[in-house]
Amino acid sequence: MKKILSFSLAGMMLASTILAGCSTTAKTESTEANKEVAESTTAGTSSEHTVIKLLVPGYDGGYLKEELDNGIAGFEKANDGVEVEIVSVGWDELNSKIVSLYQAGDAPDIMLTGSRTLKQLATLGIAEDLSSYITDDFKANRVESVLATGSVDGKQYGIPMAFSSRALYYRSDLIKTPPKNWDELLEAAKEVHSSNPDVYGFAIPTDITSGTDELLNFIYQNGGALVDDKGEITFDTEANVGTLEYLKQFNDEKLVPDVVSTARGDQATLFANGNLAMFVSGPWEKETLDKSADTAPYKVAVLPEGKQKAETLVTDSYVISSISKNKDLAWKFVEFMGQPEYQRPVSEAFGWFPILKEEFEDERFKTEFMQAFAASIEYGISEPQVEDWDSFNKAFLTAVQKALTGEMGAKEALDEAQSEVAK
Template identity: 25%
Template sequence: MKTRFVAAAVALALSVTVLSACGSSSDSTGGGDTELTVWIMKDSVADDFLTRFERDFEKRHSGVRLDVQIQEWEGIGEKVTAALASNDAPDVIEVGNTQVAQYAASGGVKDLTDKVGELHGRDWLPGLAEPGKVGGKQYGIPWYAANRVVIYNKDLFAEAGITEPPTTRADWLADTRALDKGKTQGIYLPGQNWYTLAGFIWDEGGDLAVRSGGEWKGALDTPEALRGMDFYRRLQALGKGPKDSDEAKPPQAEVFAKGDVAQIISVPGGAKIVEQANPELKGKLGFFPVPGPSAAKPGSVFTGGSNLIIPEASAHQDAAYQVVKALAGKKWQTDMARLMSYVPNRTSLAHVIEDNEGTAAMAAGAAQGHATPNSPQWAAVEATNPVKGYMTAVLTGADPAKAAEKASASITKTLGS
């Protein structure tokens, strides 16, 4: 997955060889010897998880052998596209949740709509399920998710007299103003953290782009999106974050580690990086979901993560589905969430990570998860990313409406190419 807010990069390729004996057990795929290949992204899961999954799958499917291969992310998009068009495609592939539309557009991905009920689709996280659904058909099966939360310095909150994390955007602004005094930054929020902006826009009922009459159009210039940008502007002003770069320049974890910043917006795993940079902060960091307009529910967040797809060119689609079903099922979702600090694909499984403050906050926010516009051309929008330029323009004094109109026109042009 190209971003994407998972503590680990998402890029592994897993080759799975399935040799199932005919009529060997009730769990067997049947039909004689079958060789099955599955690609999953590097660092998605630990070796220990893969080993245990292989052994369990082999036990439940007589004659099955799993051959796991690791593959780098660089160039994987071109490789997947080529594989989908070939006669020798893998049987299961892990893809970034926002990439499903791009691959489905090729016509080389199997429609799994008839499996949604069996896989408890009504319980899936929206931010994973929605990108996997294209034209009313479910091509991608949600696997795991990660999203941003607020990481805060407990000592600085206590010094400001704040005893409980805020649960509304109004309270969040008020608390951040109280924290932004003297040498302390209320929040470190770079000017081009556009995934965070997207959440504020979704909270207002807007979007980055919308589809109407079969055509995609940029939507940053709608009243809803402009309100989301205005909230971002007010929050960003309560710190010293650069207005012309994102959270990677400079790395915001390093800035936070200096000890004079009260909050950052990051995946929970960012706290580990902070603690590595400044061990004195270990045990002093807390987490809470990004607040929403009301206390009734957390704010909207971008859901990064992975889906599983089955190529049309797979010669063993029934056997491939058994691997997908197992990986997306309760047993391995629970195991993976606890081991990797991911959010499971089902909302009803959020409790399995409640004993970890960071992942619990992430799971609470995941229920309000969204994905970027489900267009095959969205990757091209991100390549030039007019959203970032728009944000910098507004934060440095440009007229928001005019800047939004310009950025929306750029998005529309790219999505229509």
């Protein structure tokens, strides 16, 4: 019985054509693999009662609750005497909670966290190196480029369980041809707001939880980066300054809602209420927007490009604690949840993209809606890997807010952020 512990606080779609021709073989191999996983999880079990803890951000709010509950029930049934306790934490406190639990010697056996924090968790000794657990068969079933986002310096610290892509949502009654580049994006926002003063042309979220991922799309599209090839933080580059100066134009022209208080989660609501004409987000917004499609009709388009086509590759991963007393059992759970019958519902829950190769065969990826999100994946660039994500993230977002509101010039704000993280 599951228990809940609550703390208040690149060419991936191209691969589908190759995989489609091997669907029968893949399904046969998958069936055998599932059988082997099920057998392995029951091997060696006894009447002893063993508890493993799984930390899940947002669980109390419903995040993946149904999907994880189903997987946990299956795992407990296959492993007599094993119980999975869920440790639910808030999104905003996720990273700090993991660190504090580890320092207190009470880190959960398994943790769901953004892959961007893996370097920090590895550096602090929190995350177990899972390289020795990963077999050729395990890798053969997974999308290689997605699995790679869970590695740090050649070692596998995370096993990705969620992978998202972005596209541009736009009001199809107000914008006949979606913008294809930055110049057209700015011009379209101006035209919509000029004709409809109550409608913002675009939105630029800068919230601590997800604002950085959205801003990174623009950083990468302008040829910039927040970390260089050597792992050094590079806030104050010419390319990054140019990106913020471009985005500032939207705020100067009052084409966007307040950049400081607007979060990514606010965008769909603003759009559905008729107050926003364009925004960037993932497929999970569809359910909300479909409900208001009569009054706020919409379509999706490929992300407008800057100097180059690019988007942020965002994954969340299972991480096993280095101080867990049940590492082998924790790995069995991760492996169990990676079976298609449990991974597929997780991917489908928020319109995420494939973790497993066989997911490419799913009909949902063949729709026009999903093709807009798939189009940018081959140009994807991973999130930065840093040793202190929270400080890094706060410094960058503070600089963005200061630059976009005019409190500081873009170069001055990024210089300040660079100095802050260098302390």
